[in-house]
Amino acid sequence: MTRPADWIICEHCDSVYLRTLLAKGESAHCIRCSALLERGRRFNIEQLLALTVAAAILFVFANVFPVIHISLQGLSNEATLWQSVEALAQGRITMIALVAGIAIILAPLLQILLLGWVLGHAYAGQIAPGFKLCMRSLEHLRPWSMLEVCLLGILVSIVKLAGMLHVSPGMGLWAMAMLTVLILLIAGKDIRRLWDDLEVTSR
Amino acid sequence: MNTPPYARELGLCLCHTCGYACSLDAHKCPRCESVVHARKTNSLARTWALLLAGLIFYIPANLLPVMFTNMLGSGSENTIMSGVIEFWKGGSWDIALLIFIASIAVPCVKFAVLGTLLITCQRRSRWAMRERAKLYRFVELIGYWSMLDVLVVALVAALVQFRTLSSIEPRIGILFFGLVVVLTMLAAMSFDPRLIWDAEVNDVR
Numbered sequence: 001m002t003r004p005a006d007w008i009i010c011e012h013c014d015s016v017y018l019r020t021l022l023a024k025g026e027s028a029h030c031i032r033c034s035a036l037l038e039r040g041r042r043f044n045i046e047q048l049l050a051l052t053v054a055a056a057i058l059f060v061f062a063n064v065f066p067v068i069h070i071s072l073q074g075l076s077n078e079a080t081l082w083q084s085v086e087a088l089a090q091g092r093i094t095m096i097a098l099v100a101g102i103a104i105i106l107a108p109l110l111q112i113l114l115l116g117w118v119l120g121h122a123y124a125g126q127i128a129p130g131f132k133l134c135m136r137s138l139e140h141l142r143p144w145s146m147l148e149v150c151l152l153g154i155l156v157s158i159v160k161l162a163g164m165l166h167v168s169p170g171m172g173l174w175a176m177a178m179l180t181v182l183i184l185l186i187a188g189k190d191i192r193r194l195w196d197d198l199e200v201t202s203r
Numbered sequence: 204m205n206t207p208p209y210a211r212e213l214g215l216c217l218c219h220t221c222g223y224a225c226s227l228d229a230h231k232c233p234r235c236e237s238v239v240h241a242r243k244t245n246s247l248a249r250t251w252a253l254l255l256a257g258l259i260f261y262i263p264a265n266l267l268p269v270m271f272t273n274m275l276g277s278g279s280e281n282t283i284m285s286g287v288i289e290f291w292k293g294g295s296w297d298i299a300l301l302i303f304i305a306s307i308a309v310p311c312v313k314f315a316v317l318g319t320l321l322i323t324c325q326r327r328s329r330w331a332m333r334e335r336a337k338l339y340r341f342v343e344l345i346g347y348w349s350m351l352d353v354l355v356v357a358l359v360a361a362l363v364q365f366r367t368l369s370s371i372e373p374r375i376g377i378l379f380f381g382l383v384v385v386l387t388m389l390a391a392m393s394f395d396p397r398l399i400w401d402a403e404v405n406d407v408r
Contacts (some may be wrong), residue, residue: 007224009217012336013400015207016215016224032206033336033400070362072369079361084354087361093378099385100357103350132235139220143388146347146354152301153354159298160290160359164274164369192222200234 005196008037039190045197048186049119055182056112061175063105067154068173072165080172081105081150107145108179111187114138118194127198138191145187147180209404216241246395247321253390254317260383261310267376270356274369282376283307283352305351306380313387316342317394327402339396346391349384353377 008017008028012035022028022040030037043051066078079087081104088097114134121128128134154173161167194200210216215224218232218239225232225239232239243249268280281289283306290299316338323335356373363371 004215004224007215008222009210009215009224011217011219011222012340012396014210014217014397016210016213017207030207033333033396035336035340068358068362072365075365075368077362077364079358084357084361088353088357088373088377090373093373093375096353096373096378096381097357099381100350100353103347104354136220136235136237143347143392146350149348149350150354152348153351153358156298156301156351156355157358157362159295160355161362163293163295165363195221195223195234 010035010037041190041193042185045119045122048191049116049123051182051186052112052115052119055179055186056116058175058179058182059109059112062172062179065171065175067170067176068158068161069168069170070161070165078170081176102144103146104150107141108147108183111138111141111145111183114141115186115191118191122194122198127200131198131200135191135194138187142187142189145183147176147183151177151180209400211241211404242397242401243393243395246393246398247325249393250317250321250390253386253393254314254321257310257383257386257390258314260379260386261314264376264379264383267379268374269352269376269380270360271372271374272363272369273371280374283380302352302355305348309345309349310383310387313342313346313391317387317390320394320399324398324402329402332399332402335399336396339391339394339399343391346388347384349387350381353381353384 006019008019009015010017010030010033013030013033015030015032017028017030017037019038020028022038024040024042026040028037028039029035063081066080069078070076085097085101085105088094088100114137118128118131118134121131154169154176158167158169210224211227214227216227216229216239217223218225218235218237220237221232221235223232223234227241229239231237265283268282270281270286272279272281283302287299287303287307290296290302320335320339323330356377360371360373363369
């Protein structure tokens, strides 16, 4: 008798497969539509938790320190991520500041906090209070977290301004670059494994 | 090659939030308690609506200025395209190409691909199903990179603030452009790629 947790359904074409255990670095693809079904686990819960803590620290650095520093004829200026979002909050276009704020500050922050919460409890072998809500929120946040786009945006801005004035990257940029990599590693779909690992009971 | 059965044939239905195989008559996923649907509700109509809204906003996004630059007393307003041309003429063709891809090519590709997918699904076409499925995943993958221009304007406007000497301010065009990105992302999310494969099964709908 197979349990529902043994089935994998391809989310792109609805094909049903029996789950097989994958080793690290292996991945399963749908034979009908060739979408990715599942990837072998890269990290255990302890490692994921450690990466989440590292991401939290880097997030603070990325937001406290300026990402770009410029100077022009003796005057100098620098901008943090928050100041960039604020720069968009002008009159009629304030709404776009909201979108940018969610994409580069709020969504990554929530991802790190929620991951820390569920992984911290999972590390202790417990199901975190509000586990279902946290996991659902993580799914909905994923497409709106755009740190990698922001990173490219910072690089484009540096090149753009380099023609007119003196530009140098700030501390925040390095933190931001490392944070981007960590978020890609920890906040992907792989986190769904917690449902199976913790054997969350179905009603 | 043996093709696997469809979930519907086995009386199963996928929970999109946690990946659990629910039974077809379930309204809520028994594991994560989110609402489950055999197919996303009103997928085609919603995707059409969001896509057309995005297409309409794309016009002011390109015509209205996105940025006002005041450099040592001489002010100028830039649209997305004029920004690209400026980079190109200034010799940084690589940045020009990058912004062109992110701000112009990506949204256009999204409109074209989602439009094609919607029309072929409505006609229940069996043409190139595997390729169309890949096309959908490609659109999902590239969609959010269009936010690049919005973030560049934000950063540059936050940095260049030297009062009368020189300053850069965002302009209304960037709002429309940001909305285009959000709307097309929502359109891609509300499209259900399983509709492509439903053309194979005759008794659905």
